[in-house]
Structures are given as structure tokens and as C-alpha cells.
Amino acid sequence: MSTVVQLNDLTKRYIMTTALSDVTLDVSEGHIVGLLGPNGSGKTTLMKILAALVSPTSGSVLIDGLVPGVATRAIVSFLPDVNHLDRWMTVAEAGDFYADFYRDFDRKRFQELLNIMGLSMRQKIGSLSRGMVEKARLCLVFGRRARLYILDEPFGGLDPLARGQVLEALVANFRTDCSMILSTQMVSDVERFFDDVIFLNKGCVVLAGVAENLRTERGTSIEGIYREVYGHVEAR
Amino acid sequence: MWKLARYQLRGRRLLYTVGLLIMAALTLFEATEFIGMRQDPAYSAPVSIGVPATMAICWVIFYGVMTIINIVTYTQDLYGDTGYLIFGLPLRGAEILGSRIIVLIIDTIMTLLGGMSSVILLACLAPGLGEQVRPVVGRFLLTGDYWIMCLGVLAVIVSFMSIMFFGVTFGKSLVNSRKHLGSVFSALVVMTVLWLSLKAGIWLETTFAGWDLYLDPWRNLPSIIVDGKGPIQFPFLAPLMFVGLGVLAFVLTAWLMDRKLNL
Numbered sequence: 001m002s003t004v005v006q007l008n009d010l011t012k013r014y015i016m017t018t019a020l021s022d023v024t025l026d027v028s029e030g031h032i033v034g035l036l037g038p039n040g041s042g043k044t045t046l047m048k049i050l051a052a053l054v055s056p057t058s059g060s061v062l063i064d065g066l067v068p069g070v071a072t073r074a075i076v077s078f079l080p081d082v083n084h085l086d087r088w089m090t091v092a093e094a095g096d097f098y099a100d101f102y103r104d105f106d107r108k109r110f111q112e113l114l115n116i117m118g119l120s121m122r123q124k125i126g127s128l129s130r131g132m133v134e135k136a137r138l139c140l141v142f143g144r145r146a147r148l149y150i151l152d153e154p155f156g157g158l159d160p161l162a163r164g165q166v167l168e169a170l171v172a173n174f175r176t177d178c179s180m181i182l183s184t185q186m187v188s189d190v191e192r193f194f195d196d197v198i199f200l201n202k203g204c205v206v207l208a209g210v211a212e213n214l215r216t217e218r219g220t221s222i223e224g225i226y227r228e229v230y231g232h233v234e235a236r
Numbered sequence: 237m238w239k240l241a242r243y244q245l246r247g248r249r250l251l252y253t254v255g256l257l258i259m260a261a262l263t264l265f266e267a268t269e270f271i272g273m274r275q276d277p278a279y280s281a282p283v284s285i286g287v288p289a290t291m292a293i294c295w296v297i298f299y300g301v302m303t304i305i306n307i308v309t310y311t312q313d314l315y316g317d318t319g320y321l322i323f324g325l326p327l328r329g330a331e332i333l334g335s336r337i338i339v340l341i342i343d344t345i346m347t348l349l350g351g352m353s354s355v356i357l358l359a360c361l362a363p364g365l366g367e368q369v370r371p372v373v374g375r376f377l378l379t380g381d382y383w384i385m386c387l388g389v390l391a392v393i394v395s396f397m398s399i400m401f402f403g404v405t406f407g408k409s410l411v412n413s414r415k416h417l418g419s420v421f422s423a424l425v426v427m428t429v430l431w432l433s434l435k436a437g438i439w440l441e442t443t444f445a446g447w448d449l450y451l452d453p454w455r456n457l458p459s460i461i462v463d464g465k466g467p468i469q470f471p472f473l474a475p476l477m478f479v480g481l482g483v484l485a486f487v488l489t490a491w492l493m494d495r496k497l498n499l
Contacts, residue, residue, distance in 0.1 A: 014498075015410070048499060051320075051324060052324075052497075053319075053320065053323060053324060053497060053499040054497065054498050054499060055495060055496050055497060055498065069494065070326050070327065070328055070494075071326070073324060073325065073326040074326035078320070078324055080317070080320040082317040082320070083317055084317050084318060084319075084320035084321045084324075085318075085321060086247060086318055086321070088247055088250075093246075097243060097321075100239050100243070101239065101240075101325045101326065101327070102326070
């Protein structure tokens with residue numbers, strides 16, 4: 001089993017703040033990793049660095065042995081926590097856009113995912129509800145046969161029913177030759193899918209390990225551990 | 237790069253359609269004013285030339301709007317949510333910036349051709365007006381002078397836009413998501429670069445004043461522009477330096493995008 005992501009002493013500083021401080025961790029192939037932490041803990045910054053959208057201040061980052069840049073963007077499929085699609089696009093045009101720029105985009109898979117989510121190609125992004133946009137974005141991200149999937153709060157606009165539907169579809173489509181890093185506040189809904197968990201606080205890793213081992217060691221669920229670590233504020 | 241330019245053009249198709257329809261309507265409106273007009277020696281050419289001149293001003297406004305939209309959408313990409321789509325693509329900074337320059341060049345070509353078409357359409361619909369205007373404008377529009385002038389202006393505009401793109405990107409690479417602070421930095425950078433280039437341009441022109449480094453290919457320029465006092469001369473060194481500065485801005489912006497991006 002190879003390592004898809006390797007971080008060593010990764011630090012990101014802005015003018016006034018330190019977003020990440022000496023983060024060291026590995027993500028293995030075939031693993032779904034839960035990146036957990038309260039708002040402002042550095043989750044999004046870490047994901048953006050992995051997606052080559054933010055440059056680190058110091059430390060090393062390797063994705064499949066490559067430094068983040070043009071080459072890694074071709075193998076990393078990133079879902080930001082905001083709607084990144086242009087409002088003028090239809091779902092079909094968004095699919096065309098991904099197919100034009102990402103060689104690993106599979107139109108057939110995209111169409112299948114759209115069918116599962118109950119979306120039509122003709123619908124305009126600007127006319128979709130927040131939940132529908134979220135579904136369309138997930139179809140685009142998982143329409144790619146990427147090496148690493150990075151999902152930042154993917155279930156924000158989804159109702160509980162849709163959330164379950166999406167989760168089932170994602171796990172059914174997850175391949176063993178790729179990895180996924182998923183950040184969410186809805187820990188209880190997704191914790192059963194986590195292989196590994198990383199708890200971040202104020203830019204530092206406060207706890208990390210295999211999800212099952214952590215549950216056994218602490219005698220509680222990942223959500224319970226979350227409450228222990230952060231003081232029962234953020235978990236739902 | 238070409239695919240991204242095509243995508244940006246697709247995003248602006250509604251804007252182009254509306255803009256071109258307005259310009260066509262304006263041209264037709266101007267033409268109706270002069271339909272049936274006959275060539276009249278008493279009707280002075282400087283009065284008639286006001287019609288194509290008005291059209292030219294309208295096309296310059298059209299071009300200005302398109303150029304402003306170009307820089308605004310780039311800023312929105314950098315500071316807004318769609319940046320994840322554009323800057324997350326497996327493309328180098330130079331390719332992303334290049335697509336913006338391609339769109340700018342397409343806007344320029346569209347404006348030049350649109351302007352010429354307007355004049356030709358006016359002349360066809362109102363032959364009397366065409367007769368009045370032809371001796372003044374016709375011999376310039378269909379000569380190499382016009383296209384050389386257009387190329388020169390295009391080079392300067394592309395350089396100016398490259399400097400604008402550099403300013404916006406530099407501001408973003410410094411302060412991450414603080415849009416207002418980034419805008420202040422961007423404006424400061426652009427103003428400083430333009431002020432320095434103006435000073436350097438004046439210094440160059442003064443220093444090499446005796447070297448006769450001027451261009452005067454504008455023998456066919458309409459007399460209404462040069463005021464009938466003989467061929468006009470254009471400085472050569474200052475625009476050349478400005479274009480060099482634009483190239484430098486392009487290279488630096490591409491480097492910032494590749495190495496220092498902070499979305």
C-alpha cells in the first residue's frame with residue numbers, strides 16, 4: 001500500500017496569523033481520512049495547500065511523490081466549501097468544462113452520478129437550489145478518476161435524506177487505488193466511513209490515528225472523541 | 237490556454253450579443269439621419285466627419301466596457317469562489333494569464349472590425365454622407381497606416397492590462413482573503429508602476445531627444461486628426477519601454493500564480 005500524501009513540518013503563516021504549525025502526517029492509498037476540527041482550526045488551509053491553491057510557508061508536501069503544482073492538480077479532485085461553478089453554466093457545460101481540462105474525467109460516470117442524484121444536464125447552475133448545486137459539484141468531483149479526493153464540508157446544503165443518498169453513492173464509487181480526505185462538522189453521519197481521523201486545533205494536529213483503534217482505546221465514537229477533544233461545542 | 241479563452245468567451249456571450257446589438261442599432265440610427273442626403277459642397281466635411289467620429293467614440297466605450305469586465309472578472313476569480321475552478325485547473329500561470337490576453341485581443345479585433353463595419357454600413361445606407369466622408373477617412377482606414385497604428389495601440393493596451401493583472405495578483409499573494417486590503421495593495425502597485433513608467437518614459441525621450449527616434453508612418457492620417465499641419469510624429473522609446481514593462485509584468489504575474497498563490 002503506497003502513501004498518497006506526505007506532509008512534513010508543514011507551516012503556513014499569513015501576515016497576522018499562523019494557520020498551520022508543523023503539521024506532519026501521511027495518508028495511505030485506499031484510505032478515507034476524516035479531517036476534523038472547529039472553525040479556524042486550519043482544515044481548509046491544509047486542504048487548499050494539498051489542492052495547490054495556497055503555497056506553504058515552510059515544510060514539505062508531497063502528493064504521489066510530487067510537489068503541489070500543475071502536475072498534482074491533474075490528479076487531485078478538490079471540492080471547496082463554496083460554490084465554485086459559474087452561474088451561467090448548465091450542468092452539461094460544467095461537465096464539458098471538466099472534460100476539457102481533466103483527462104481523468106469520465107463522462108459516463110458523471111452521467112451515472114447525475115442519474116443517482118436526480119439531476120438533469122440541462123439545468124442551469126444559477127437556477128439550482130443550494131442542495132442541488134452541492135449534488136452537481138459532487139458529481140463533477142467524483143466524475144474524475146483522481147488519485148486523491150479532497151472534500152471540504154461536502155454535505156453543507158444537503159438535507160438528511162440526500163446526505164445519506166450521496167454518502168452511499170460516494171462510498172460505492174470509491175476505489176482502492178485512491179484516497180479521500182474529508183472535512184465535515186457532521187461527524188456522526190460519516191464517521192463509519194473513516195479509516196483514519198485527524199483532529200486539528202489552532203493549526204496543530206492534536207490527535208491522529210486509525211479510527212477503529214481510537215474508538216477502542218477511548219471506548220467511544222469518533223463524535224464522542226470530538227466532544228472530548230474540543231469540549232462538546234462543534235459536533236452535531 | 238485556448239480552451240480557457242473559449243470558455244471565458246462563452247461566459248460573456250450574452251454581453252457580446254447585447255453590446256453588438258446596441259452598436260448595430262446606433263449605426264442604423266445614425267444612418268437614418270443621413271439617408272437621402274446628397275453630396276453638397278456647402279455641407280462641410282468636418283460636420284459630416286462628426287458621424288463616424290461619434291461611432292468611433294461609441295466603439296471605444298464598447299471596448300472600454302469589455303476591458304473593464306476582463307479585469308473585474310479576473311479580480312473576482314482571484315478573490316471570489318470561481319477562483320477554485322480556474323486556478324485549480326492543471327494549467328500554468330502563464331496559460332491562465334495568456335487566456336485573458338487572448339480575450340483582450342479578440343475584444344480589440346472585434347472593436348476594430350466593428351468600427352470599420354459601422355463606417356462602411358453608414359456609407360452604404362447614406363451614400364451622400366459616404367461621399368462627404370470618403371476623402372477624409374477612406375484613404376486612412378484601408379491603408380497599412382491604420383493597421384500599424386492599431387498594432388501599436390494593441391501592444392500598449394496589452395502591456396497596460398498585464399500591469400493591471402500583476403497589481404491584482406500581487407495584492408492577492410500578499411494578503412490572502414482580505415479583499416479590501418488586497419485591492420489597496422493592487423491599486424498602489426498599479427499606480428506606482430504607471431507613475432514610474434511615465435517618469436522613465438519622459439527621461440528616455442529627453443535623454444535621446446537628439447537621436448531622432450520617432451515614428452512617422454502616418455502620412456494618410458485624416459487631416460481632421462492632425463489638424464492639417466503635416467505628418468504627425470510619435471515617440472518610439474517610451475512606448476517600447478512600456479511594452480517591455482508589460483512583458484515583465486506578465487512574467488512576474490505568471491510566477492506569482494505558480495509559486496505564491498493564496499486563494
